[in-house]
Amino acid sequence: MPELRKDPILGRWVIISTERLKRPSDFNEKKAEKTEAGFCPFDYGNEDKTPPEILAIRKDGSHPNKPGWTLRVVPNKFPALQIEGDLNREGNGMYDRMNGIGAHEVIIETQEHNLLMSSFPVPVMKDVLWTYRERIKDLRRDRRFKYVLIFKNHGEAAGASLEHTHSQLIALPVIPIAVEEELSGSKDYYDYKERCIFCDMIRQEIAEKERLVTQNTDFIAFEPYASRFPFETWILPRRHFSHYEATSDDLLETLANIFLEVIGKLDRALDHPPFNFMLHTTPFTTDQIDHYHWHFEIIPILTKVAGFEWGTGFFINPTPPESAAGYLREIS
Amino acid sequence: MPELRKDPILGRWVIISTERLKRPSDFNEKKAEKTEAGFCPFDYGNEDKTPPEILAIRKDGSHPNKPGWTLRVVPNKFPALQIEGDLNREGNGMYDRMNGIGAHEVIIETQEHNLLMSSFPVPVMKDVLWTYRERIKDLRRDRRFKYVLIFKNHGEAAGASLEHTHSQLIALPVIPIAVEEELSGSKDYYDYKERCIFCDMIRQEIAEKERLVTQNTDFIAFEPYASRFPFETWILPRRHFSHYEATSDDLLETLANIFLEVIGKLDRALDHPPFNFMLHTTPFTTDQIDHYHWHFEIIPILTKVAGFEWGTGFFINPTPPESAAGYLREIS
Numbered sequence: 248m249p250e251l252r253k254d255p256i257l258g259r260w261v262i263i264s265t266e267r268l269k270r271p272s273d274f275n276e277k278k279a280e281k282t283e284a285g286f287c288p289f290d291y292g293n294e295d296k297t298p299p300e301i302l303a304i305r306k307d308g309s310h311p312n313k314p315g316w317t318l319r320v321v322p323n324k325f326p327a328l329q330i331e332g333d334l335n336r337e338g339n340g341m342y343d344r345m346n347g348i349g350a351h352e353v354i355i356e357t358q359e360h361n362l363l364m365s366s367f368p369v370p371v372m373k374d375v376l377w378t379y380r381e382r383i384k385d386l387r388r389d390r391r392f393k394y395v396l397i398f399k400n401h402g403e404a405a406g407a408s409l410e411h412t413h414s415q416l417i418a419l420p421v422i423p424i425a426v427e428e429e430l431s432g433s434k435d436y437y438d439y440k441e442r443c444i445f446c447d448m449i450r451q452e453i454a455e456k457e458r459l460v461t462q463n464t465d466f467i468a469f470e471p472y473a474s475r476f477p478f479e480t481w482i483l484p485r486r487h488f489s490h491y492e493a494t495s496d497d498l499l500e501t502l503a504n505i506f507l508e509v510i511g512k513l514d515r516a517l518d519h520p521p522f523n524f525m526l527h528t529t530p531f532t533t534d535q536i537d538h539y540h541w542h543f544e545i546i547p548i549l550t551k552v553a554g555f556e557w558g559t560g561f562f563i564n565p566t567p568p569e570s571a572a573g574y575l576r577e578i579s
Numbered sequence: 580m581p582e583l584r585k586d587p588i589l590g591r592w593v594i595i596s597t598e599r600l601k602r603p604s605d606f607n608e609k610k611a612e613k614t615e616a617g618f619c620p621f622d623y624g625n626e627d628k629t630p631p632e633i634l635a636i637r638k639d640g641s642h643p644n645k646p647g648w649t650l651r652v653v654p655n656k657f658p659a660l661q662i663e664g665d666l667n668r669e670g671n672g673m674y675d676r677m678n679g680i681g682a683h684e685v686i687i688e689t690q691e692h693n694l695l696m697s698s699f700p701v702p703v704m705k706d707v708l709w710t711y712r713e714r715i716k717d718l719r720r721d722r723r724f725k726y727v728l729i730f731k732n733h734g735e736a737a738g739a740s741l742e743h744t745h746s747q748l749i750a751l752p753v754i755p756i757a758v759e760e761e762l763s764g765s766k767d768y769y770d771y772k773e774r775c776i777f778c779d780m781i782r783q784e785i786a787e788k789e790r791l792v793t794q795n796t797d798f799i800a801f802e803p804y805a806s807r808f809p810f811e812t813w814i815l816p817r818r819h820f821s822h823y824e825a826t827s828d829d830l831l832e833t834l835a836n837i838f839l840e841v842i843g844k845l846d847r848a849l850d851h852p853p854f855n856f857m858l859h860t861t862p863f864t865t866d867q868i869d870h871y872h873w874h875f876e877i878i879p880i881l882t883k884v885a886g887f888e889w890g891t892g893f894f895i896n897p898t899p900p901e902s903a904a905g906y907l908r909e910i911s
Contacts, residue, residue: 398886406885553738
C-alpha cells in the first residue's frame with residue numbers, strides 16, 4: 248500500500264510508492280531497461296495488456312478492451328496511489344501519514360505509436376481535451392478526492408517511461424501544496440484589487456504584446472513575466488472560468504486549435520524538445536470562484552533543476568520571456 | 580544586467596540571466612559542447628583563466644592567482660547575478676522587478692581534477708567547510724544581501740557544467756521563498772510546542788533508529804521521514820545552532836568526518852550517483868533564533884522531476900527512507 252507522508256516543516260505531502268519500489272541496484276540498471284526494444288502495451292491490438300479501460304472513444308461501437316478505439320483511458324499498471332481503501336490518517340510520533348489512496352490513470356491519446364502531439368489533427372486533440380473534462384467530472388463524484396491533476400510527460404528527460412504518446416491523471420485526497428499556494432496568492436490579490444489576477448495578466452499581455460505567443464477568440468498563449476524556464480508557455484481562457492470541467496464543447500474546439508499551434512511552435516523552435524504540461528484548475532472543494540482561473544502550463548525541458556533551485560525555490564532562466572515569445576511568434 | 584522578477588501569484592523570484600543568454604539553437608547545440616575535450620579553468624596552473632581569487636588556502640605562502648594553493652574561491656565567470664550596482668526595485672504594470680544584484684562564487688575544492696569529494700582526506704573536507712563559513716561571514720557584511728546559499732552540483736544530471744570538483748555560493752538581496760517557508764513552518768511549530776522542530780526530529784530519529792544513517796559526537800545523518808527523493812540524506816548538528824557561520828573549528832572537524840562518511844556511503848550504494856547538496860541556514864536578517872536549525876540536505880539524482888511534481892509540489896519517492904537508511908547503514 249503506498250503511503251502519503253507529510254513534511255512536518257513545510258506541510259508538503261510525499262508519496263512513498265510501494266508499487267514502484269526501487270532498491271539501489273534498480274537505479275543502476277535503469278539505463279539498460281530503457282534500450283530494450285519493441286513491445287508497447289498502448290499499441291492498437293494490445294488492449295489486453297493494460298488494466299481494463301475506464302473510458303474509450305470508439306466511433307464504430309466496438310467492444311471495450313478490444314480494437315476499434317481512437318482513445319483509451321486505463322488505470323496505470325504501476326499506480327503511484329491505490330484506488331481502494333480508506334485514508335486512515337494517523338500520527339507516528341511527531342510525523343503524520345495516511346494511506347496512499349487516489350486514482351492514477353493513463354490517457355492513451357491515439358492508436359498510432361509514433362504520432363507526436365504536435366502532429367495531431369484538431370479532432371484528435373479535441374477528444375483528448377474532452378476526455379480530461381469527462382474524467383474530472385467523473386472523479387469529482389468520489390467524495391474521497393479533492394483534486395485531480397492532469398499532466399503530460401513527453402520524452403525521457405521529461406520523465407516519460409513509455410514512448411507512445413499519452414497523458415496521465417492523478418486524483419488526490421488532499422489539495423496539493425502548489426495548488427493551495429496559487430489559490431491563496433490569487434485570493435490575496437483579489438481581496439486587495441477586487442479583480443482576478445489572471446484576468447489582469449491577460450489584459451496586460453494583450454496590451455504589451457511582447458510576451459504574447461498567439462491568441463484566438465477564446466484563448467490566449469503567452470510567456471509569463473516571471474517564467475521559471477526558457478520557453479515556458481501558459482494557455483488561458485480569455486473569459487474568467489475557475490473550473491476546467493465547466494468548459495463547453497465549443498471552447499474545447501478553440502482550445503484544441505491554440506494548443507496544437509503552441510505545441511507545434513515549440514516543436515519547431517526547439518527541435519522536438521522533451522516537455523511537461525500541467526492543467527491548473529480549482530479543487531473539488533469549491534464551486535465557481537472569482538479569484539482563480541484555470542490554465543495550462545507547458546514547460547520544455549531545456550535546463551537542469553540543480554542545487555540553487557532546490558535550496559532557494561528560485562529559478563534561473565537564461566532566455567527572457569520576451570525573446571522566447573519573439574522566436575515563437577515568428578514561427579508560422 | 581541580470582534581472583530579478585517576481586511571480587505575481589506565488590511571490591517567487593526568478594532570475595532572468597542575461598550573462599547566460601540562450602537562444603533556441605543554443606539548447607540544440609548543448610550536447611555537442613559537452614563532449615569537447617580537455618581544458619579545465621579550475622586546474623592547477625590555470626589560475627589566470629578564472630577571475631581573480633577572493634580567498635585561497637595557500638599553505639606555502641605563495642602569491643594570489645599563482646600556483647601554490649590547495650583551495651580557491653573565485654567569482655563565477657558567468658554569474659547568475661552581478662555584484663555591482665543598486666537594486667532599483669520598480670513596477671512594470673502589475674509586475675515587479677529589480678536588478679539582479681548578488682554574488683556568485685565558485686569554491687574550487689582541490690587542485691586535483693579527478694578527485695571525487697567522497698575520496699577527500701578529512702583535512703581537505705574541513706577546509707571546504709571552513710571556506711563556506713568564512714565566505715558567509717564576509718558576505719554578511721554587505722548590507723545589500725540577506726541570504727547566502729551554499730550548494731554543490733556534482734555530475735551532469737545534477738546540473739554541473741564542469742567536471743573538476745567544486746561547490747558554489749550565491750548571495751541574494753532577498754530571502755528566498757524556500758527559506759521563508761522553512762522559517763515560517765518551524766516558527767509555527769515552535770509557537771505551538773515551544774521546541775525546535777529539528778531538535779524534535781533528531782530526538783525521534785535517534786530513538787527510532789530506522790531512518791538513522793550514522794552519527795558522531797556532534798552530528799547526525801538520517802533520511803527524513805517525508806523524503807522527496809530516494810536516498811535523500813540530511814546532516815544536522817545535534818545541539819541547536821541556527822547559523823552555520825557560528826560553527827566552531829572543532830565542529831568543522833566532526834562535520835567533515837560525518838560528511839565524508841555519508842557521501843562515501845551514497846557513492847558506494849548507488850555507484851557514484853550525480854548529486855546536489857544545499858546548506859540550509861538562517862538569513863542575515865536575524866541573530867541566533869530558537870526555532871531554526873541549520874543543516875545540509877544531500878539529494879542523489881536518481882529520479883526525474885516531471886509533470887506530477889510540477890503541478891502539485893508533491894513528490895513520488897520509490898524508496899522508503901527506512902529502506903534507504905538500512906542500505907546505507909550496512910555499508911562500512
